[in-house]
Amino acid sequence: MRMKLNWVSTAVIFVSILWSVAGSAQESHVGKLVGNAKRGKALYVRYCIFCHGPYGDGRGESAPYLDPKPRDFTKAVFKCRSTPSGSLPLDSDLYDTISRGIHASGMPSWKPLLRQERVDLVAYIKTFSSAFQEEKPGTPLQIPPEPPSSPESIQRGGDLFQSMNCWSCHGKDGRGYGPSAPTLTDSKGYPITPFDFTSGTRFKCGDSDQEMFRDLVTGLDGTPMPSFETAMTPDQRWDVVHYIRSLSARKTAAKLKVEPIAK
């Protein structure tokens, strides 16, 4: 009888552990909202499956016709994060990407979906990779206050743009036609085009200066864009942000009346 009870309690504990592990992978947390993967799956089938595929590997029916290619969730490698290069994103990072969309790609903003629905989608997307069960996201980056943009800051940023070889991909005028551009591929071997900074004021992982600063620190995982966390000081990163802003048609840059340095 005692033996039987032991077996039962062991089984209960084992099932509970399995349940808790599985359960944690089925959830996401953004603010006070808790995402549910089961609900997220229904939304994924409706909205996402044709690009990202039924297995989340980026091989949806529409994928062959899209450039850039849809994200492969099974690799757990994400461009837009607030966590260090090579680490998992926060749930809020994935939520932000779903909400914002990826500018100049096939990924639209899904803001018309309810917040809860977007959080549910995050929960389901995380089920495509065991990494979300095995690892924890990196420590989110703290962004220092932005110094004001000035002609001097832009000048310094332009110098860094040259010395750090940003131009080799993005081109000397920031239009994305650097000498290395034709050779670039993403982590899955697909050709990838460097961003054209002159095309407007919007960027892939967010439009604010803070988000551009963050991208310089974290890099865009899965693309040739590296992290400049150690290669630049925070002040230097702000200088580069200001320089990139000067290349675009943003009004604040226009007010400074500073011509782009690199021609």
Added chain:
Amino acid sequence: MRIATFKTIRLQWLATVILLAGLQPAHGIPAFARKYGLPCSACHEAWPMLNNFGQTFKDNGYQLGNERDAPIYQEPSYWPIMFRTTPVWHRENNNRQSVDIVPGNGTSGQVESSVTTSGFDLGGLDVITAGTLYKNISFFIQPFIGNSSIDLSQAWARLDNLAGSHWLNLKLGRFELDEPISQERSLIQNNTGSIYYNYLFTPPGDKNFFVGIGLPQLGVELLGHSDDDSTRYSVAVVTDSNGASGLPANQAADVYANFNQSFAVPWFGRQQVGVYGFFGESPTYFQTSGGTPLPGTGTGNRSFYRLGAYGHWYVDKFDFYTFFMHGYDNVFLGNGVASNQPFNLPLGAVGPVWNGGFVEGHYNPNPRLIFLGKYELTRMSREANPNIPRDAGNFDTWTAGYRWYPIMSPRAGLAWTQEYSRIINAGAAPLSGKADIRNSYQMGFDFDF
């Protein structure tokens, strides 16, 4: 005799409504799916019914806002056009059709008889081209090819996001009003079920030029919405032509306004409430030449309005539309009497007043299957002419069906549909004065490319 006259009017009215509604093809637009690589289900709860993402896309001027919207980003061979048609097997029944006692002999007298017709049928052809002419300039052209007619259902261009704001979008042309629940996107296709009767309702004997908010109208519309489309408004000024091309019947301008707000309820989903109103004037007589009315000279305008409230309620995979309308026409419009001849009004004549509404429910277990049901009614609360039977114009309709989408891709869509609909007009049988009941059933394909 008097009763028979009103029954005739009612049947004519019903036939007119069905005819007009039959000219209103519903649509989904796979040209957009091809452009963006998104499936039908991204924009449609089940095509052609839009979900909030699709409504936002539409409100944004057919733009996703990812800088790939303007035609310049498309391959030169891309042409934003789609077609849609519905080959079906179709059955219609009227339980009290007036027929000649001896077929072919119009003088043999008439009796009421149940008449049933059935066979294979084709629901006409939608051809739609729509999209962006340039960033923030959208357009929509919709010819409809019927069995023996071609109609330009809609044709408009819109300036989107004026001053960089979602709140300012200006449309000019012939367009579907920003209806509470889109008549153009009805999931139901059969003859009697596809119509929102309230949108087209005209009381018996009424001569109002304006038939209803269910028809595309000619005019200009200002529409705005929040970033996520949770708050929307539209104000349209339309001419009193009931959407017909050519100069209007008179010089009056009618105004339509709609406002809705959506909000999330935890565990239930999105909920939406809204109010709308149409306020207009229609002519009661024309200048004439030799007794023949001169087009465009309508005068003696008298007022009318339609107003109401509606909601769209989600409970997980169930959703329900609820709709209420209150209508009023001026006494001269309601009795078809020129306002310069008030002595022709019947004794005790008043402006007709009525109320109506519907509930339409859907169960959408997955993007490829939707079950639907609808109940709609209208009740006259005041007839224009006291001699008109109290219930003239009242009707009840029931519709049930489902749509299954075995093919749903970013290129095309195909649905298998089955629908049954029943409409009851109390006391409308042409001879006996009993209930006139019509049944409509169809099953078949509904496909677009």
